[in-house]
Amino acid sequence: MLDNLRTGLRSALKKIVGASDINEELIDSLSKDIQRSLLQSDVNVRQVLSITKNLKYRALNEPPPKGLTKKDHIITILYNEISSLLGYTGNQIIHIDKTPSMPEDSFNFQPGKKNIVLMLGIQGSGKTTCTVKIARWLSRHGYKVAIIGADTWRPGALIQLKMNSIKIKVEVYGEEENKNPISIVKNGLEYYKSQDYDVIVIDTAGRHKEESGLLEEMNEIHKVTNPDLVLLVIDGTIGQQAYNQAKAFHDSAPIGGIVITKLDGTAKGGGALAASAVTGAKIFFIGTGERIDDLELFSPTRFVGRLLGMGDIKALLDMAKRLEIEADETQAKRLLGGKMTIEDFYSQMENVNKMGFKNVIENLPGLSGMVKDDQLEVLQGKIEKWRFIIQSMTKDEKKDPNIINDARRKRISRGSGITEHEVKDMIKQYNNSKTMMKQAKGRQMHGMLRRFGFG
Numbered sequence: 001m002l003d004n005l006r007t008g009l010r011s012a013l014k015k016i017v018g019a020s021d022i023n024e025e026l027i028d029s030l031s032k033d034i035q036r037s038l039l040q041s042d043v044n045v046r047q048v049l050s051i052t053k054n055l056k057y058r059a060l061n062e063p064p065p066k067g068l069t070k071k072d073h074i075i076t077i078l079y080n081e082i083s084s085l086l087g088y089t090g091n092q093i094i095h096i097d098k099t100p101s102m103p104e105d106s107f108n109f110q111p112g113k114k115n116i117v118l119m120l121g122i123q124g125s126g127k128t129t130c131t132v133k134i135a136r137w138l139s140r141h142g143y144k145v146a147i148i149g150a151d152t153w154r155p156g157a158l159i160q161l162k163m164n165s166i167k168i169k170v171e172v173y174g175e176e177e178n179k180n181p182i183s184i185v186k187n188g189l190e191y192y193k194s195q196d197y198d199v200i201v202i203d204t205a206g207r208h209k210e211e212s213g214l215l216e217e218m219n220e221i222h223k224v225t226n227p228d229l230v231l232l233v234i235d236g237t238i239g240q241q242a243y244n245q246a247k248a249f250h251d252s253a254p255i256g257g258i259v260i261t262k263l264d265g266t267a268k269g270g271g272a273l274a275a276s277a278v279t280g281a282k283i284f285f286i287g288t289g290e291r292i293d294d295l296e297l298f299s300p301t302r303f304v305g306r307l308l309g310m311g312d313i314k315a316l317l318d319m320a321k322r323l324e325i326e327a328d329e330t331q332a333k334r335l336l337g338g339k340m341t342i343e344d345f346y347s348q349m350e351n352v353n354k355m356g357f358k359n360v361i362e363n364l365p366g367l368s369g370m371v372k373d374d375q376l377e378v379l380q381g382k383i384e385k386w387r388f389i390i391q392s393m394t395k396d397e398k399k400d401p402n403i404i405n406d407a408r409r410k411r412i413s414r415g416s417g418i419t420e421h422e423v424k425d426m427i428k429q430y431n432n433s434k435t436m437m438k439q440a441k442g443r444q445m446h447g448m449l450r451r452f453g454f455g
Contacts, residue, residue, distance in 0.1 A: 005270050008037025009082075013075060022070045027059045034078070041270030042239035043085070051081045079304055086273055086283070086300035109143070109228065114192065115199045116225050120218055120249050121233030123206035126261040128157055130233045130287060131203040132164040133295040134259070137285070139168065143198040148188035149174035150181040150221065153205035161203055168292060181205060182220050189225070202227075215252040222253035229256045231284060234272055236263040242272040246281065257284035260298075340434045342390060342398045385418050386426045392416040401427050 012033040019026050031052040038048045055077055064073035109115040117134070121127035128151065135145045147165055149172055151157035158174040165172045173188040185202060192200055204221060205214065222230070232255045234242045242260075249255060258281050260272050273283065283298045390398065392415035397404055404412070404427065413420045 005037050005041040008033065008040065009078075012037065012078075016071050016074055019071070022059075022074065024060060027056050027074075030059075030074075030078075031056050038270060042272075043270045044240055047085060051085060055081050083300045083304045086303060109199060111198075114189075114197055115229070116189075116227040117199060117201045118222065118225055118227040118230045118253065119201060119203050119233060120230060120253060120255070121206050122214075122235075122245065123154060125206060125233045125235045126287065127151075127206050127233040128154075128161055128203055129164065129290075130259055130261055130285075130295070131161065131201055132168065132170070133287065133292055134231070134285070135165065135170045135201050136168045136292050137295055137297075138199055138201075139170065144196060145170055145199045145201060146192055146195070146197045147172045148185060148192075148200060148202045150184045150188070151203050151205045152179045152181050152184070157203070157205075164292065181217060182224055185221055185224055215248065218249065219252045227253075230254060231257050231259055232281070233259045233261060236260045236272045236287075239272055250281065255281040257282050259283075259285040259287065259295075261287035263288055340430075342393070342401050342430055345390075345430045345433060382422075382426075382429075385416075385422055386429075388416040389418050389423055389426050401430060 012030050015026070015030055015033065016022075034055070035048050035052050038051070039045065055074075058077045059074045062073070062077070064070050119127055119131050119134075121130075131147060135147055138145045147161065147170055149158040149161045151161075158172075158176060161174065162172045173184075173191050175184050175187065178184050178187075181204065188202075189200065202221070202225065205217065230253050232246055232249050234245060238245070246255060246258065260283060263272075263286050273286075283300075286296050286298050286303075288294045288296055389412060392412045393401075393404075397408065397412075404423075409420050409423050412418075412423050416423070
């Protein structure tokens, strides 16, 4: 996610951390590095200059609060200035090794009524997929959700909506032969009127933002539905164009929130985030992948923490909680004592696999950004193979992999369909992990294990 921006900002941080003295020359150099990183991520020039001007003034004139070093204070300033770029106006005190957090705003849906969420966006923004993702997110947060498919412009839109909604067990109302979206919305609302739903999410058509017909249609649907929340879906790859796009839709149907999609690997994502934030509409979600679950409630402070390499432990804990990974005190004691079995190793792999290996790496302070995407793919591929290998082992072999000789390795290889070399490699990785656990005793490791649900 925003790899160039992340790399540039972290390089700037290293310059601060490694400096022997904090002076004006260092601050100037730091400001130039940050300017370069933000401009390469397509952030507006005026916003970039404003950030670095504030950074320089505060770094040279503000005394550090009690308990913070000068270096920590400059990092805090940088953190707050970039957070403000993304819509956060608070002022937080942080330390280099800590992850800041902020309360997440609620949707303020009213109980006892059908709250309507209207989805807007031009064609290609990922709006239909995003509609399903949001329905999924709301369902997981206790809301009973239904969908109305009113995109009559794009062929196959309703079919796509229904196919994806089946996966999350959410009902979709649509009329394949009806080409009048206003009529479909009215009929859909009438259809759901007597049913017990908390939220109705409406997917609409997407064409070019300047097309008057589209904007008139959005205006009509807004009048008919009187929505409780209007979400605009914006493609994260369009950069600063996001501002004009948001404004065009906002004039037709007042935008209550923005969803930025396709942030996994786009250089222009910084521009889309920043431009959207300055329209006054809060960024509610960011899309971080193609899976239905790859939707994240947006928090500027947490997002910036990850960009700066401070990690986002809270996001990781949220994933673990959502997946209901149960704590195992006995297993935690074995791990901390360096007595990890291969079944413990397998359990860890399962937990990491559920949360998404990239998400785990991305959210851990010190590891975020250290592993390249191609390396993650290799690791993910190995994990899938290791699962099959472990499933092909006997109970005795799982308990003590050291008994695995050439004959046993051949049998495991045949049973799992994995080469003997890869079986040997997995056992080597297990032994390395066991050694690492044994060497990393203490409160720090115990805290890390607790975060992963191991006690």
